[in-house]
Amino acid sequence: MTPDWLAVDWGTSHLRVWLMGPDGAVLDQRRSDRGMGHLSRDQFEPALLALVGDALPDGGTVPVIVCGMAGSRQGWAEAPYATVPCAPPSIGAAVAVTTADPRLSVFIVPGIKQVSPPDVMRGEETQIAGFLVDDPGFDGVLCLPGTHCKWVHISAGEVVSFRTFMTGELFALLEQASVLRHSVKGGDWEADAFASAVEDAMSRPATVAAELFSIRAAALLEGVGPGPSRARLSGLLIGLELAGARPYWLGQDIRVVGAGGIAAAYHDALAAQGASVATVTGDGMALRGLRTAYETLREAAQ
Amino acid sequence: MTPDWLAVDWGTSHLRVWLMGPDGAVLDQRRSDRGMGHLSRDQFEPALLALVGDALPDGGTVPVIVCGMAGSRQGWAEAPYATVPCAPPSIGAAVAVTTADPRLSVFIVPGIKQVSPPDVMRGEETQIAGFLVDDPGFDGVLCLPGTHCKWVHISAGEVVSFRTFMTGELFALLEQASVLRHSVKGGDWEADAFASAVEDAMSRPATVAAELFSIRAAALLEGVGPGPSRARLSGLLIGLELAGARPYWLGQDIRVVGAGGIAAAYHDALAAQGASVATVTGDGMALRGLRTAYETLREAAQ
Numbered sequence: 001m002t003p004d005w006l007a008v009d010w011g012t013s014h015l016r017v018w019l020m021g022p023d024g025a026v027l028d029q030r031r032s033d034r035g036m037g038h039l040s041r042d043q044f045e046p047a048l049l050a051l052v053g054d055a056l057p058d059g060g061t062v063p064v065i066v067c068g069m070a071g072s073r074q075g076w077a078e079a080p081y082a083t084v085p086c087a088p089p090s091i092g093a094a095v096a097v098t099t100a101d102p103r104l105s106v107f108i109v110p111g112i113k114q115v116s117p118p119d120v121m122r123g124e125e126t127q128i129a130g131f132l133v134d135d136p137g138f139d140g141v142l143c144l145p146g147t148h149c150k151w152v153h154i155s156a157g158e159v160v161s162f163r164t165f166m167t168g169e170l171f172a173l174l175e176q177a178s179v180l181r182h183s184v185k186g187g188d189w190e191a192d193a194f195a196s197a198v199e200d201a202m203s204r205p206a207t208v209a210a211e212l213f214s215i216r217a218a219a220l221l222e223g224v225g226p227g228p229s230r231a232r233l234s235g236l237l238i239g240l241e242l243a244g245a246r247p248y249w250l251g252q253d254i255r256v257v258g259a260g261g262i263a264a265a266y267h268d269a270l271a272a273q274g275a276s277v278a279t280v281t282g283d284g285m286a287l288r289g290l291r292t293a294y295e296t297l298r299e300a301a302q
Numbered sequence: 303m304t305p306d307w308l309a310v311d312w313g314t315s316h317l318r319v320w321l322m323g324p325d326g327a328v329l330d331q332r333r334s335d336r337g338m339g340h341l342s343r344d345q346f347e348p349a350l351l352a353l354v355g356d357a358l359p360d361g362g363t364v365p366v367i368v369c370g371m372a373g374s375r376q377g378w379a380e381a382p383y384a385t386v387p388c389a390p391p392s393i394g395a396a397v398a399v400t401t402a403d404p405r406l407s408v409f410i411v412p413g414i415k416q417v418s419p420p421d422v423m424r425g426e427e428t429q430i431a432g433f434l435v436d437d438p439g440f441d442g443v444l445c446l447p448g449t450h451c452k453w454v455h456i457s458a459g460e461v462v463s464f465r466t467f468m469t470g471e472l473f474a475l476l477e478q479a480s481v482l483r484h485s486v487k488g489g490d491w492e493a494d495a496f497a498s499a500v501e502d503a504m505s506r507p508a509t510v511a512a513e514l515f516s517i518r519a520a521a522l523l524e525g526v527g528p529g530p531s532r533a534r535l536s537g538l539l540i541g542l543e544l545a546g547a548r549p550y551w552l553g554q555d556i557r558v559v560g561a562g563g564i565a566a567a568y569h570d571a572l573a574a575q576g577a578s579v580a581t582v583t584g585d586g587m588a589l590r591g592l593r594t595a596y597e598t599l600r601e602a603a604q
Contacts, residue, residue, distance in 0.1 A: 012481075073522070117512070118519035148481070148515060164519070165511040166480070173475040178468070179314075179450070205508035206545035209467040210419070213450060217420035217466070220375070243508035 001027055003055055005063040007290035008048070010070035011123055012037040012147075017052050024291050028055070036069040036076075044076035045099050056103040063297060064106045065290045068123035071095065071108040081113035081120065085158050088112070088129035091293040092300075109293060112159055119164050123286065124150050127257060130288030131280065132157060140253030143270075144282070145262045147172070149241065151248040163248065165241045168262070171234060180212065180233060183219035187227025189261070191268070197235025198242065198269045205243040211236050238269050249275055258282040303329055305357055307365040309592035310350070312372035313425055314339040314449075319354050326593050330357070338371040338378075346378035347401050358405040365599060366408045367592045370425035373397065373410040383415035383422065387462050390414070390431035393595040394602075411595060414461055421466050425588065426452050429559060432590030433582065434459060442555030445572075446584070447564045449474070451543065453550040465550065467543045470564070473536060482514065482535060485521035489529025491563070493570070499537025500544065500571045507545040513538050540571050551577055560584040 003019035010016075013035040019028040034047040048064070049056075056062055071079035079095040094107040111122035124144050131142065132154075142152040147168040153160040174180050201208055215232055218224040242249070249270065254277040256266045263279050270277040305321040312318075315337040321330040336349040350366070351358075358364055373381035381397040384390075396409040413424035426446050433444065434456075444454040449470040455462040476482050503510055517534055520526040544551070551572065556579040558568045565581050572579040 113519075113523055115523070118516045118523050120519045120522055163512050164515040166514045167511050169480050170472075170476075170511065173479055174472075177475055177479060178471050204546075205510075206542060206548070208507075208546070209469050209472065209539070209543055210465050210546055212468045213466040214420045217415075217422045220422055221415055221417070221420050237511070240508060241511055244506075244510070244512055246508070 002057040002060070003027055003062060005065065005294050006052060007287055007294070008064055008066040008068075008070070009123060009126070009286045009290070010044075010066055010068040010076075011035055012069045015047060015051065017048070018287055018290075019052065019055055020291070020294070026287075036072065036074070041074075041076065044070060045101065045104070048104070049101060053101075056101075058103075061103055061105050063294060064104055065091070065094075065109065065293050065297070066106060067109045067126035067286060067290060071110060071122055075108075076106075077108055079108040079110040081111050082125075084112060084114045084162065085160050086112065087158050088125045088132065088289065091297045094293070107293075107297070109290075112162070114162060117163070119162060121150055121162065121164070124152070125159070126289035126293070127282060127285040128152060128154070128159060128289070129292055130285040130290075131255070131257060133288050133292055138253075138255070140255065141248050143245075143249070143254060143256045143266055145256065145258045145266050149266075151245045153248060153252075163245065165244065167237045167241045171237050174212065174233060174237075175230065180216055180229075183216050183224075183226060184230040184233055185226050187225050187230065190228040190231045193228035194231040194235040194265065195268070195272060197232040198239035198272065201236045201239025202243045202273075205240050208236050208240050234265060235269075238265060242269055242273065252276070254278070255280050257285060304359040304362070305329055305364060307367065307596050308354060309589055309596070310366055310368040310370075310372070311425060311428070311588045311592070312346075312368055312370040312378075313337055314371045317349060317353065319350070320589055320592075321354065321357055322593070322596070328589075338374065338376070343376075343378065346372060347403065347406070350406070351403060355403075358403075360405075363405055363407050365596060366406055367393070367396075367411065367595050367599070368408060369411045369428035369588060369592060373412060373424055377410075378408075379410055381410040381412040383413050384427075386414060386416045386464065387460050388414065389460050390427045390434065390591065393599045396595070409595075409599070411592075414464070416464060419465070421464060423452055423464065423466070426454070427461070428591035428595070429584060429587040430454060430456070430461060430591070431594055432587040432592075433557070433559060435590050435594055440555075440557070442557065443550050445547075445551070445556060445558045445568055447558065447560045447568050451568075453547045455550060455554075465547065467546065469539045469543045473539050476514065476535060476539075477532065481518055482531075485518050485526075486528050486532040486535055489527050489532065492530040492533045495530035496533040496537040496567065497570070497574060499534040500541035500574065503538045503541025504545045504575075507542050510538050510542045536567060537571070540567060544571055544575065554578070556580070557582050559587060 007018040070076045089110040097106040144150040152162040256279040309320040372378045391412040399408040446452040454464040558581040
């Protein structure tokens, strides 16, 4: 079955494509690890064709709506940022990309920037657009965990301000490449170790770089196992983030947008602070945002 | 010329040997990258012989005094930690290692541990011993920058307490392997960018994980160059550390033990806080500690 259009989330490390049928139905979805970080400008079209070229109709043209890092300066084509305060950029602000293959009609959705403090997002604005489809009157704060966790203040359908924390990337680097790697591999997650680490980092954020080394020392001296050690590593970094993001979440209605262990960790840590928090599964949020962009494009064409 | 003894500083990543003559003269020094992290237990003796075997006397036996990670559980032989409060461990606490080559008589000096908060050092205790040779009455705080920076409270010739910060390792990981790597390579050091970053992190330590991402965003949005970006990365991490180590240095007499840019950075940051600080070149400090150990050993043998 030939797709009506393609929804594409093209991040730094991964490429994800949904083949879309009539009425927003998903005919198929495909993934590859040919993220923007691995590609030069002229490799984007071949990478996309390698993944979905077999599904494209002969003689027809398929709209391709792209969000994420493919729109960065080092990406497929630069889609200049919208600036806060602003609604998530509509398809009207997208950049049309000329392709060699006539079957593709590519549009890249812009990201959002903030001048002070300097900050940027690419991809999350489309998740936010998807979130607002379901809850257009939401007034509060979105927390989008990931490699670079975003805290986003939403009001009246607009992104008012946002802040990015490198927590996920710090965790990955420390878990895999630091001296702590000897102490945090394997074992089961320990919720108590996580909770007390969040508490420690929130009450004394400045000592985090020392508390990190103490994970190693406690493993050596007290035989603390990898399960509680890894939970403590996560808790220290998320606690540091929650302390820094307090102006965002304190007294606000919070939605953690995500799934799995990482979303649960943020949810639990916020709930332990007495915050008003709910988790909204992030899976499909980007797709919903891309679908809205496509529908707007189609209506404009009619 | 045949050495009287060998002084060895065997860390995680490097092996450093001084060939010592009469009256503490250094005949030669040699280095290799065969650090403890790359070796299994039975590879230590061959690694040492590969580096200095040619200089050993036929038929004689040469004392070898070793400090550092070679004494860890994964090292050549475990030299159990001394526990604070304590003087830097003397040669009497060293572990004698049996070797296949009869020309070697190896002693590994123990490290120091602290139960609460859990912390360990291996190698720095010998630098501290060397420092105390020159300044036996020192009462104050040593700051030993490095991959894992140590803050050490010294009084009456003893290590009273200490704390390790992972600042150097965090800097290396973020500089080389994180998204910031695109923004911090090349350019000249900018002292102003460093100083303002230290100030920012000390006054708002909790926001460091967000300020780190802002380095990337400021490079993208404002064209901030790699020189000031790298200085800001360093300043944020050192500022976080100084905020966490404040109970160590506030109101104390401080000696930064080290050399080069990293020692200067700590010195400048502390001086900007109005702290009483001097820098003592760390080069030779470990050697001085090892020499004291050897002299004690020789006197005991007489």
